Amino acid sequence: MTDKISREITSTARGIVRLNEPLAKHTTFGIGGPADIFFEPADPEDLATVISRATELGINWWVLGDGANVLVSDKGVRGIVIKLGRNFAKIKIDGNVVTAGASAKLDKLVTQTARIGLSGLECAAGIPGTVGGGIVMNAGTYHGCIGSRVESVKVIRSDGSTAELSQNEIGFRYRWSIFQSSISDIIMQAVFRLTPADPDELMKKVEEIRARRSRNLPSCGRSAGCVFKNPDETTSAGKMIEIAGMKGARIGDAVVAEEHANFILNIGNASAYDVKTLAEKVRRAVKDKFGVELEYEIRLVGEW
Ligand SMILES: Cc1cc2nc3c(=O)[nH]c(=O)nc-3n(C[C@H](O)[C@H](O)[C@H](O)COP(=O)(O)OP(=O)(O)OC[C@H]3O[C@@H](n4cnc5c(N)ncnc54)[C@H](O)[C@@H]3O)c2cc1C
Structure with missing residues (x-):
């Protein structure tokens, strides 16, 4: 990106703009090269102004939530990376209708709604990330997915x-929404319709789900959750990876987790290249063993 374009975006924006921001600071893997321009809009108007100007200038952009489901390449991301901050995190509750800003933490929304006796989002208890990222990924567990409650x-x-x-x-x-297609819409807020229920029962359920997650998920190393989608409702990608003998496989500091074979962990200074190469090795092993081509759940982002 030319200095002229960077200056143009910097002078258009009212929010925070950083050049060559390392994205490793903003992903749960702790991996990712620099963003040409890292932009935290001051408010929706600021976002709209910068986006329309970027469109006129032909500059690409990409939105980052909490980076809990992305593998950003070592070369980083060309163009603008948009990170919605506190001004996009408001949660408003009106009866059983809940409006949540895209940068609100999904797990916080789960607690807030369960505590006042609104049921429907317990399935997302303990899932890291934002409401925006959760919508894009249709985040959930075998208890359900949040998309079913989105109005x-x-x-x-x-x-x-x-x-x-x-x-x-x-x-x-399952782990899909239209926002994963070529649509370049930026989610600002979501409206959920929930169901009244007993708050104590709901909180008990939420705490049980969280406790089960901390028992079953890897306790050390940095990750982005499940690397691959389950091939169908009854087949676990993790089980296939385990049977294919890939538990504990390692490239550099990237390791297939012993506790959950669908997790790849960064146990030190893994690069995006290490993680991607290991993930491809896992895919080949599963293909050889079962004839099934696993599909990525994590989003591979940037220049590879
Ligand atoms: C330890 C661990 C456990 C996990 N367990 C689960 C689990 O049980 N179930 C599950 O479903 N997931 C799980 N995940 C994955 C992750 O938590 C979810 O996918 C989460 O919803 C990602 O949210 P995020 O804000 O981090 O999104 P990001 O990872 O930042 O982004 C994900 C995608 O959403 C897009 N995006 C984000 N915000 C916006 C926006 N405002 N507008 C437009 N696009 C946007 C990004 O461009 C990207 O394509 C886990 C992750 C970790 C690290």
């Missing part, structure tokens, strides 16, 4: 205009 999502489009998408338009499927 609508408000977005900013590439020309700076806003739009509202209904649950039907978003087309949630």
Whole structure:
């Protein structure tokens, strides 16, 4: 990116702009090269102005949530990386309708709604990340996925205009939403319709789910959760990886977790290249053993 374009974006923005920001600081893997421009908008108007200007200039952008489901390449991301901050994190509760800003923490939303007796988001208890990232990924567990409780999502489009998408338009499927296709919409907030229930029972369930997660998930090393999607509802990718003999496989500081074979851990200074090479090795082993091509759940981002 030229200095002229960087200056243009910097002078257009009211929020925080950093050049060559290392994305390793912003991902749960602790991995990722620099973003040409790292932008934290001051408010929705600031975001709309910068996005429409970037569109006019032909600059790419990409939105980062809490970086809990991404592997950012060692070369980093060209163009603008947008990180929504505190001004996009408000949670408003009106009866059983909950409006949450895209940068609100998903797990915090789970606690807040369960505590006042609103059921529907317990399935996301303990899942790291933001509401925006959770919507894009249709985050969940075998208890369910958050998409089933989404009524609508408000977005900013590439020309700076806003739009509202209904649950039907978003087309949630297992770990998928329309936001994973080529759509460049930026999620600003989501509306959830929940169901009244006993708050004590809900909190008990939430705590049980969290406790089970901390028993079953790797306790050390940095990760981005499950690397691959389950091939179908009854087949666990983790089990296949285990049977294919890949538990404990290692490249550099990237290791297939012993506790959960669908997790790759950065146990020190793994590079994105190490993780990706190991993931490809795992895929080949599963293909050889079962004839099944595993699909990535984590999003591979940046220049490879
Ligand atoms: C230890 C661990 C355990 C995990 N367990 C689970 C689990 O049980 N179930 C599960 O589903 N996931 C799990 N994950 C994965 C991760 O927590 C979820 O996918 C989460 O929803 C990602 O949210 P995020 O804010 O970090 O999104 P990111 O990882 O930052 O982004 C994910 C995608 O969403 C896009 N995005 C983010 N915000 C926006 C926005 N505002 N507008 C448009 N696009 C946006 C990004 O561009 C990217 O494509 C786990 C991760 C870890 C590290």
